[in-house]
Amino acid sequence: MAQAQTAGAPADKYYVPHHSPWPIVGASALFVTVAGACMWLNSANGGRWVFLLGLTLLATMFIGWFGAVIRESESRLYNAAVDRSFRMGMMWFIFSEVMFFSAFFGALWYARQYSVPWLGGEGVKMFTNLLLWEDFEPAWPTNGPANVGGEFEVIPAFGLPAINTAILLTSGVTLTIAHHALKAGNRKMLNIFLALTFLLGFLFIGLQAEEYVHAYRDLNLTLSSGIYGSTFFMLTGFHGFHVTIGAIMLLVVWLRSMKGHFTPTHHFAFEGVAWYWHFVDVVWLGLFIFVYWL
Amino acid sequence: MAKTLKYAAGLAACLPGSAAFAAWDLNMPVGVTELSRQIYGLHMLILWVCVIIAVLVFGAIIYSIVKFRHSKGAVAATFDHSTKVEVVWTVIPIAILVGMAIPAAETLINIEDTRDSDLTVKVTGYQWKWHYEYLDHDISFFSTMDRDSDRARQLRAGVDVRGIDNYLLEVDNPMVVPVGAKVRVLLTANDVIHSWWVPEFGMKKDAIPGFINEMWFRADEPGTYRGQCAELCGRDHAYMPVVVKVLPREEYEAWLREQQGEGAAQAAASDVTSDAAAQIVAKAE
Amino acid sequence: MSTVQAHGVAGHHADAHDHHGPEKGWRRWVFATNHKDIGTMYLLFSLAMFFIGGLMALIVRAELFQPGLQLVDPYFFNTMTTMHALVMIFGAVMPAFVGLANWMIPLQIGAPDMALPRMNNFSFWILPFAFTLLLSTLFFESGGPAGGWTMYPPLALQMGETFPMTIFAIHLMGASSIMGAINVIVTVMNMRAPGMSLLKMPVFVWGWLITAYLLIAVMPVLAGAVTMLLTDYYFGTSFFQAAGGGDPVMYQHIFWFFGHPEVYIMILPAFGVVSEIIPTFSRKRLFGYDTMVYAIAAIAFLSFIVWAHHMFTVGMPLAGQMFFMLSTMLIAVPTGVKIFNWTATMFKGSLTFEPPMLFAIAFLFMFTIGGFSGLMLAIVPADFQYHDSYFVVAHFHYVLVPGAVFAIMAAVYYWLPKWTGHMYNMKLAKLHFWLSTIFVNLLFFPQHFLGLAGMPRRIPDYSTQFADWNLVSSIGAFGFGFAQLLFAYIVWQSIRGGAKATDKVWDGGAPQGLEWTLSSPPPYHSFEVAPEVK
């Protein structure tokens, strides 16, 4: 991380936009969105519509904001230092996402390592089992001593989840191929493999949706299937949400690439999205191992 | 440990007010259990260590403030580091901390040792009262804040609360235990988290719904000991006092008989009953 | 190119060298991208929140003025306690430090602005909305959040319709903090002037850089924790319910994994501020610069492995209690190094006592007192007595009020002339200092005694033996509160006018750092041409 600027030519100045309406639009959009969500959760009239209005505003904000950034970028207002800022910003954003997921992985770990064994009377919590949950045998998966949500079955790792793993890993490879193509100036390869990547992403989401339907309809595995259902759906759900976001971003990058954006040396948006995609990939590996498999 | 205790107690005597005034209380009660006295000793030990360090550090700061004033023509020196002193003031605190950690660890191990208890009482927190269940005997009852306090504590009740004995610290049915017995308390809750605390016993522990925590105490002196729920548990968190009556053996036995009614009195005399809960306790030992 | 021009982008490009000033009217603030404007908004917002949070504290103290319930319903009392903490932490102290970061980091590292100016404005503007959401819960029939700022389940799940509002408000505050932190990291890592190597940065920048890492690491964890609360409440999950295999204590672990680093988030920038001020008015370089930096890093590292010292009474296994006791005690070592280094900086200096220095010295004393009580709390057996008593309240107010808040005031008094271009009323500022210092001790010192004597925290009414010290404490609270009106007045005066400040402001002292090479107030764009640092 070397020094940002050198005193010198104006072209080498760090670009500082003079004003922008998008932050305030974004902040109000967030407010409308969560206010709508509150109303919706409390079954207030129109909550859902306020929520949707908020989302629309948010989408507007993203389009407007990123649109401005893309225009600035394409008119070469950004020097190397600005590019570096974007990269660092993206990396630390992804790190914050990692920490978000680690809260849920932490919950999974705590439940399996502590709360479930304790309810079964292990360690310091012998009386917990003797006096409160006498018949409970600790095991995993479980929906707890009160059998919350009723009997359920789990989704075996080496069925759809394994296929999904293969899909995501493949998408990582196609994305890397696209990146190399971009750097080599091979636009056709780039467009094809980028398209493949987000198609694989959407395929993953489709299969995941299929799996959810199966879980709810046939296996009685739901969000309220005790701690197993809670951790299962929260982890896979937030992951699925992130895959969706990632796939949409890939789609946008692909559209831009079709329009001729990016050069072999100048393509932060592509790289940022690629990092994000790899992050989503890695989280999935964690899910596959700790949620489905072990 | 004994030595640090003696040392700490000696220093404690210097603190004004620890015993003298009732209202302007300054310090933690020494308490009536072995654990509470150990904890008190630890407390005083750390307190005095901190006071001594404070005197040194604050002394140095005040000395600098007085001595090195620009207005008195002080000229600033130019040094800006010294590896030697920095090592010194890293190592010495570590040593001090180790010195504190050792007695703390000893006490902690003692606190966690709930084995060989004479009596097991399951305590359940409710919003906003306590439930006591004597597992070795067939006794259980709720314990709620007394009427006088309850009337006076209403918003703008217009009652002078100073006229009420043990305002907010009195209950209808106190927990009763024999003096000198090791009492194991099993804590849980029915709704939200509560915390069972009697300062004179040196201990508090959380009562968590769905789980059971253990703690123990052995009160050395008969008397009535008061405390409160110590974990925010909603609107009336301030109004669920803990009162424990520690009685001499015979009086305790009499209380037991009274509670169980004449019929069960015989059974109570022997420690082991056919009660299922008692068996569980036995199994756990 | 013409479309671009229509959006006013290429227009700038064509004459990117123009020295335009701020926009006119409200657009300057609402559409801001300038780090100084955004910093100003942060600081003013935080002052407003300090007054609101303080008003809530005064309601608490008024009710506790004497035993018996005189003013408010117990539920509302709990709401005041809860909101007071949330407003003070997320609304007053954290935004104040972000405001300082915004103003000072570009000035201190010789950058033209923050690295991501639009996102900077986004981080700020989320806050007023978040607090509108949070404060509006007070106007709902079911009342605001009342489960304490820690929001432990199952109690937190007994709330009514305002529950999701509280949760989402916290989500928004988290998003704001994360973006703010990203901006700080990127600015510091990418925008330093040539020659400004990491170990030449002012300690304030260091304190903030490490704080930003803490923020990015733990705010998302808080978001995760409250999200699980939300799903337990509305979607039938069992994270915190034993019946389904979860555990209420699990929430506490996740919360404090955030919560403990959070308290250092509120103190590391304060360490930075004090490290700037003490050398200036001691006319002597900071003692042990390198170790100061390493100590901050060590504290930040340790802050991740001590969280369960807030939960010694939940019934952890013995080994866990031991581990968390020892790791917590270790924090005294790097913190001690800092205290000693500040003392050594003053030693053999040439001291003057302008308002910033007064606040910094008071910080030194009273933060140390708070640190000592923290150390006492770390001793597990003793904590079995202290926990959830007013002793804890006394501890954290000592580190937060005469700690963090005093450091913020010191910073304002230090840099205010630089920001406004005017000196402020020194006499009044000194009066403000003495009133604050006397009353803050009257307010919080007796709370140690109350806690030791057995008064639990979060209660609206207490047994009569606690009456006397509560009375003293409440008097202190009102005195301290009134003294802060003076602060607002002094700041207002300096914004309006006053004696012209020189570039260096503290000409008699020995201020270090690039900010003093610019005019007071600095030009709208800080360093158009990067300074060379040798």
Ligand code: HEA
């Ligand atoms: C700015 C905020 C801040 C800071 C800096 C600290 C600093 C410390 N805190 Fe504090 N703490 C809080 C804010 C803070 N805390 C809050 C808000 C809570 C309550 C939350 C709630 O429940 O609502 C809390 C609660 C809290 C608890 C839980 C108490 C309980 O609920 O039972 C504990 C327990 O260990 C603790 C310990 C410490 C320690 C060891 C330090 C250390 O960092 C202190 C280190 C400093 C020193 C020790 C002084 C200087 C050192 C020397 C001069 C060197 C020589 C000294 C020796 C060798 C002794 N804190």
Ligand code: HEA
């Ligand atoms: C940075 C954080 C911060 C700050 C600055 C403060 C500042 C203050 N705190 Fe706060 N406090 C917390 C963080 C903080 N607190 C936390 C985390 C808790 C725990 C909450 C929980 O248990 O969940 C807590 C809890 C807490 C309690 C315990 C409540 C309870 O357990 O029920 C009390 C009681 O005295 C208290 C008092 C005060 C007071 C008097 C101030 C004063 O310093 C405030 C001074 C400011 C003003 C007074 C405002 C300025 C002036 C005016 C508004 C003008 C008008 C003036 C008058 C009319 C006189 N606080």
Ligand code: CUA
């Ligand atoms: Cu029960 Cu507080």
Ligand SMILES: [Cu+2]
């Ligand atoms: Cu902590």
